[in-house]
Amino acid sequence: MLAKSTDELLSLLSRNKAELDQIALDYLPRSHSDPSISNLYEMMRDYPKRGGKGIRGLMCILWCQLFGGTREDALVTAAALEIFQNWILIHDDIEDESDLRRGSPVLHKKYGVPLSINAGDALHGKMWELLLSNRDRLGERTTISVLSEFCTMLNETTEGQHIELSWSCSDNWDVDEQDYFLMVTKKAAWYTCIAPSRLGVMLSSSKSKTPPSIELLDRLITTGKHLGIAFQIIDDVLNLTASQEKYGKEILGDIYEGKRTLMLIHCLKESSEEERNHMISVLSKPRLSKTEDEVRDIFEKMGSSGSIDYARRVAQEHYEKSIHWFEEITSDEGAAHPDSKETIKLLYEYAAQRDY
Amino acid sequence: MLAKSTDELLSLLSRNKAELDQIALDYLPRSHSDPSISNLYEMMRDYPKRGGKGIRGLMCILWCQLFGGTREDALVTAAALEIFQNWILIHDDIEDESDLRRGSPVLHKKYGVPLSINAGDALHGKMWELLLSNRDRLGERTTISVLSEFCTMLNETTEGQHIELSWSCSDNWDVDEQDYFLMVTKKAAWYTCIAPSRLGVMLSSSKSKTPPSIELLDRLITTGKHLGIAFQIIDDVLNLTASQEKYGKEILGDIYEGKRTLMLIHCLKESSEEERNHMISVLSKPRLSKTEDEVRDIFEKMGSSGSIDYARRVAQEHYEKSIHWFEEITSDEGAAHPDSKETIKLLYEYAAQRDY
Numbered sequence: 192m193l194a195k196s197t198d199e200l201l202s203l204l205s206r207n208k209a210e211l212d213q214i215a216l217d218y219l220p221r222s223h224s225d226p227s228i229s230n231l232y233e234m235m236r237d238y239p240k241r242g243g244k245g246i247r248g249l250m251c252i253l254w255c256q257l258f259g260g261t262r263e264d265a266l267v268t269a270a271a272l273e274i275f276q277n278w279i280l281i282h283d284d285i286e287d288e289s290d291l292r293r294g295s296p297v298l299h300k301k302y303g304v305p306l307s308i309n310a311g312d313a314l315h316g317k318m319w320e321l322l323l324s325n326r327d328r329l330g331e332r333t334t335i336s337v338l339s340e341f342c343t344m345l346n347e348t349t350e351g352q353h354i355e356l357s358w359s360c361s362d363n364w365d366v367d368e369q370d371y372f373l374m375v376t377k378k379a380a381w382y383t384c385i386a387p388s389r390l391g392v393m394l395s396s397s398k399s400k401t402p403p404s405i406e407l408l409d410r411l412i413t414t415g416k417h418l419g420i421a422f423q424i425i426d427d428v429l430n431l432t433a434s435q436e437k438y439g440k441e442i443l444g445d446i447y448e449g450k451r452t453l454m455l456i457h458c459l460k461e462s463s464e465e466e467r468n469h470m471i472s473v474l475s476k477p478r479l480s481k482t483e484d485e486v487r488d489i490f491e492k493m494g495s496s497g498s499i500d501y502a503r504r505v506a507q508e509h510y511e512k513s514i515h516w517f518e519e520i521t522s523d524e525g526a527a528h529p530d531s532k533e534t535i536k537l538l539y540e541y542a543a544q545r546d547y
Numbered sequence: 548m549l550a551k552s553t554d555e556l557l558s559l560l561s562r563n564k565a566e567l568d569q570i571a572l573d574y575l576p577r578s579h580s581d582p583s584i585s586n587l588y589e590m591m592r593d594y595p596k597r598g599g600k601g602i603r604g605l606m607c608i609l610w611c612q613l614f615g616g617t618r619e620d621a622l623v624t625a626a627a628l629e630i631f632q633n634w635i636l637i638h639d640d641i642e643d644e645s646d647l648r649r650g651s652p653v654l655h656k657k658y659g660v661p662l663s664i665n666a667g668d669a670l671h672g673k674m675w676e677l678l679l680s681n682r683d684r685l686g687e688r689t690t691i692s693v694l695s696e697f698c699t700m701l702n703e704t705t706e707g708q709h710i711e712l713s714w715s716c717s718d719n720w721d722v723d724e725q726d727y728f729l730m731v732t733k734k735a736a737w738y739t740c741i742a743p744s745r746l747g748v749m750l751s752s753s754k755s756k757t758p759p760s761i762e763l764l765d766r767l768i769t770t771g772k773h774l775g776i777a778f779q780i781i782d783d784v785l786n787l788t789a790s791q792e793k794y795g796k797e798i799l800g801d802i803y804e805g806k807r808t809l810m811l812i813h814c815l816k817e818s819s820e821e822e823r824n825h826m827i828s829v830l831s832k833p834r835l836s837k838t839e840d841e842v843r844d845i846f847e848k849m850g851s852s853g854s855i856d857y858a859r860r861v862a863q864e865h866y867e868k869s870i871h872w873f874e875e876i877t878s879d880e881g882a883a884h885p886d887s888k889e890t891i892k893l894l895y896e897y898a899a900q901r902d903y
Contacts, residue, residue, distance in 0.1 A: 223706075225729065231709040282668060286661035305642035305712050308664060309705055312638060315668070316701035319675060323695055331687035338694070339679055345672035349665055350579075353587040356661050373581065 193253075193530040200537040207252065208245025214270035215239045215277075218321050219314075234302055234310035235317065238277040241293040246422075246542055247272045247387045253538065254391025257521070257531040258403075265394045267325045268337055272387060274318040275341070279348060279382075281311035286356055287448060288478065333397035337390060344386040351378025358451050364459065364471050366451045372420060374451075379426075380419020384513075384542070388415050407524060414516035417509040421543035424506040427452040428499060431490060433546070446486045447478040453505060458489075458498040466492070510543035549609075549886040556893040563608065564601025570626035571595045571633075574677050575670075590658055590666035591673065594633040597649040602778075602898055603628045603743045609894065610747025613877070613887040614759075621750045623681045624693055628743060630674040631697070635704060635738075637667035642712055643804060644834065689753035693746060700742040707734025714807050720815065720827050722807045728776060730807075735782075736775020740869075740898070741768050763880060770872035773865040777899035780862035783808040784855060787846060789902070802842045803834040809861060814845075814854040822848070866899035 194200040219236055222229045248269035255265035283289070284297040285304055291297065299307035322341065326334040354374040358366055388411045392403045430445045431454065445452055455474075459467050470492065473485045493499055517539065521532055550556040575592055578585045604625035611621035639645070640653040641660055647653065655663035678697065682690040710730040714722055744767045748759045786801045787810070801808055811830075815823050826848065829841045849855055873895065877888055 225710070227710045227713045228706050230713065231706060279668070282664050286664055303716055304660075306709065306716060308638050308642055309708050309712060312635070312671070313702065313705035313709070315671065316698055316705065319694065320698040320702075323691060323698065326691060331691060335679060335682060335687060335690065338675065342672055342676040342679065346669065346676075349669035349672065350584050350587060352665050353662065353669070354581070354583045356665060357583045357586065360659055360662060 193256075193534045194537055195533060197537060197541065200534065200541055203534070204245050204249055204538075204541075207249045208242065208273070211245060211248040211266070211270040211273050212239055212242065214266060215274050215321070218270070218324070219317055231306075231310060231313060234298065234306065235314045237298055237301075238280060238292070238314075239274065241295065243273070243276070243293060245273065246538065247276060247383055250384065250387035250535075250538060251391045251394070253531050253535045254388045255394045256391075257528050257535060258392050258395035258524075259528065260391070260395030260397070264328065264397055265391055267321060267328070268390055268394055269387075271318050271321045271341070272382075272390070274314060274321065275344070275382065278311045278314035278318065281307055281314065283352065286352065289444070289448070291444075329394070329397040332402070333393060336393050336402060340386055340390055340393065344382050347377045347381035347385075351375070351381070354378070355451070359449055362475050364451075364474070366456055368453065368456060371451065371453055371456055375420050375423045376416050379423040380416045383415075383422055384419040385412050385415030407520070410516065410520050414513050414520060417513035417516065418539055418542060421506040421509040421513065424453050424502050424509070425543060425545060427454065428502055428506070429546070431493065431499065443486050443490055446474070446489050447481055449474040449478075453502045454493045454498040455489075457501050458493045458496045461496040461498065462492070506543060510539065513543070514539060549890045550893055551889060553893060553897065556890065556897055559890070560601050560605055560894075560897075563605045564598060564629075567601060567604045567622070567626040567629050568595055568598065570622060571630050571677070574626070574680070575673055587662075587666060587669060590654065590662065591670045593654055593657075594636060594648070594670075595630065597651065599629070599632070599649060601629065602894065603632060603739055605894060606740065606743035606891075607747045607750070609887050609891045610744045611750045612747075613884050613891060614748050614751035614880075615884065616747070616751030616753070620684065620753055621747060623677060623684070624746055624750055625743075627674050627677045627697070628738075628746070630670060630677065631700070631738065634667045634670035634674065637663055637670065639708065642708070645800070645804070647800075685750070685753040688758070689749060692749050692758060696742055696746055696749065700738050703733045703737035703741075707731070707737070710734070711807070715805055718831050720807075720830070722812055724809065724812060727807060727809055727812055731776050731779045732772050735779040736772045739778055740775040741771030744771050763876070766872065766876050770869050770876060772869075773872065774869035774895055774898060777862040777865040777869065780809050780858050780865070781899060781901060783810065784858055784862070785902070787849065787855065799842050799846055802830070802845050803837055805830040805834075809858045810849045810854040811845075813857050814849045814852045817852040817854065818848070862899060866895065869899070870895055 194203045216236060216239055219239065220232045221236075222232065251269040251272055252262055252265040256262060280292060281298050284292055285299050285307060289297050290300065298310065302310070318341070319338070322338055323334065325337070329337070351374050354370070355378060357363065389408050392407065392411065396402055427445060427450070430452075431443060433442065459470060462470065470489055473481060473489060514536065517535065550559045572592060572595055575595065576588045577592075578588065607625040607628055608618055608621040612618060636648060637654050640648055641655050641663060645653050646656065654666065658666070674697070675694070678694055679690065681693070685693070707730050710726070711734060713719065745764050748763065748767065752758055783801060783806070786808075787799060789798065815826060818826065826845055829837060829845065870892065873891070
């Protein structure tokens with residue numbers, strides 16, 4: 192079930208994601224004698240039913256296979272990673288006042304904020320429960336290591352989200368590239384790349400006596416960090432340049448939201464003080480007060496100041512570093528299951544260079 | 548450190564709560580080189596610093612001792628129960644649009660909704676991490692049972708919260724006593740009484756080979772459910788009758804919020820159709836549109852229709868049932884550590900009959 196070309200990878204991603212979502216949906220409760228509770232269950236099943244790319248789940252499975260584990264060893268944990276993304280997106284969509292998620296209205300536009308915060312918490316609880324259900328296969332030691340890794344991932348993700356929200360809540364535009372990289376490493380790289388790879392390696396050793404070395408787990412932070420930065424930059428570029436239909440979120444939504452992306456940071460730096468002040472005065476307005484023309488002006492300024500090309504170049508550099516570290520790790524650790532290695536490289540390429 | 552009188556219980560509660568909060572605060576991160584992340588940590592430490600009664604933590608410790616465990620076996624889990632309450636209250640306060648928590652503005656009035664949802668999630672993660680840190684003392688089997696019990700508690704609590712929120716979100720006043728008891732069992736009894744007692748018993752057996760029987764754990768649901776219902780009814784009565792200073796939340800806040808309490812359900816049932824329609828038209832208004840006179844009228848109607856006395860009687864019946872089941876369980880199980888038994892009975896009495 193591994194891939195030798197980008198087309199095969201896309202097909203693998205899609206089949207794998209469908210299987211992981213099915214594991215999650217089979218695990219999540221469906222109905223209750225109390226109709227109100229059935230309604231909660233429906234809310235919890237909403238985002239998992241919307242699909243998505245499934246990069247995180249596949250990343251976890253492939254790293255497990257690369258280090259000699261089986262796909263089955265990683266399946267439930269990979270499904271829990273997808274649940275993690277779903278519950279945290281319910282909360283993020285409220286925090287960021289987003290409108291669309293995977294082509295449909297965000298959960299709180301359908302059910303209101305109070306019920307949606309609570310449904311996110313309920314789904315969050317199910318993630319831990321699913322991970323605990325895994326102990327017959329994994330044994331207690333690995334189950335506990337996996338739970339611990341999920342705690343670390345949650346710490347990092349909430350810290351990253353806090354940094355980004357603080358910028359918008361305090362109308363802070365004094366954000367440089369280093370601030371951006373710290374935020375993105377925590378908010379995106381950790382749960383997209385770092386934790387999935389570390390979990391995969393942990394799961395590969397569930398039947399052996401020796402857990403993976405701290406050194407190896409540390410090196411996975413390095414490759415995952417670079418890949419995650421590239422992934423997020425490209426995600427932000429696509430918010431500007433992708434077609435609505437393929438992308439699933441609102442095009443130029445990041446400008447409406449005033450999101451501090453690498454393009455925006457670069458563009459503000461390259462602008463005259465007058466231009467910068469004008470752009471900030473637009474960006475600081477509530478999203479509904481921004482006109483289409485104002486948003487388009489900023490988008491065009493990013494193009495003319497070379498910010499989009501610059502961001503693509505930075506993403507490429509980080510992608511190359513991630514591949515460099517990936518090669519180092521696999522060669523030093525003798526983790527050479529050739530099919531998995533090739534497929535992970537295709538997945539890295541897709542994460543960092545995709546066009547939707 | 549056990550209690551022989553209500554005064555001694557209050558002193559025990561207070562000392563115990565201070566110790567549990569300290570365990571939580573020592574565990575939670577304090578500062579970070581990035582000032583924004585330090586700000587997140589400050590938000591996470593805010594509710595744990597506000598104190599509270601500490602019924603849940605003490606309940607867990609006493610049940611552990613009653614079944615032959617030590618106080619030390621239960622301390623970290625009891626501290627995690629207090630963290631559970633704190634993170635879920637951050638979210639509840641947003642969902643219920645509350646103003647005050649333990650005498651001070653709710654977290655989202657200080658920091659805004661987006662940062663507060665995220666801080667609740669971050670504190671939630673720390674709860675699991677703290678529970679995992681416990682495995683050297685408890686061993687892997689009990690650690691996993693404890694985690695599993697926290698999952699069940701979270702399932703029940705979010706279901707109860709969903710039921711209650713659904714009533715207000717859909718402006719549903721067709722709520723009877725059975726609906727109320729289902730909601731309260733899930734939303735309050737589970738995490739206040741049922742889970743703490745079950746956890747205490749699980750922790751008492753961490754060093755033995757035999758975990759507690761399913762039958763015993765089931766019977767703890769029965770006593771805990773009755774106690775929890777009594778606890779919540781009294782909590783709602785106090786919202787009407789306590790002094791602001793002692794109570795820490797807004798007096799008559801439940802009427803402003805339109806909360807479906809046992810008093811309100813009784814009062815609506817006892818009223819003529821015309822009176823009921825009038826009351827509902829007031830209760831349905833947003834809290835800021837309700838005048839002080841309108842709220843006071845409803846409060847007085849609850850008094851004159853005997854609803855407050857009725858609720859106190861129902862609470863007393865549930866309290867008596869909880870004590871009956873407590874006596875049955877302790878006698879059948881031979882769990883007769885006499886000091887703990889006496890102290891738990893004082894704690895039951897306090898939970899169900901307190902005047903603040």
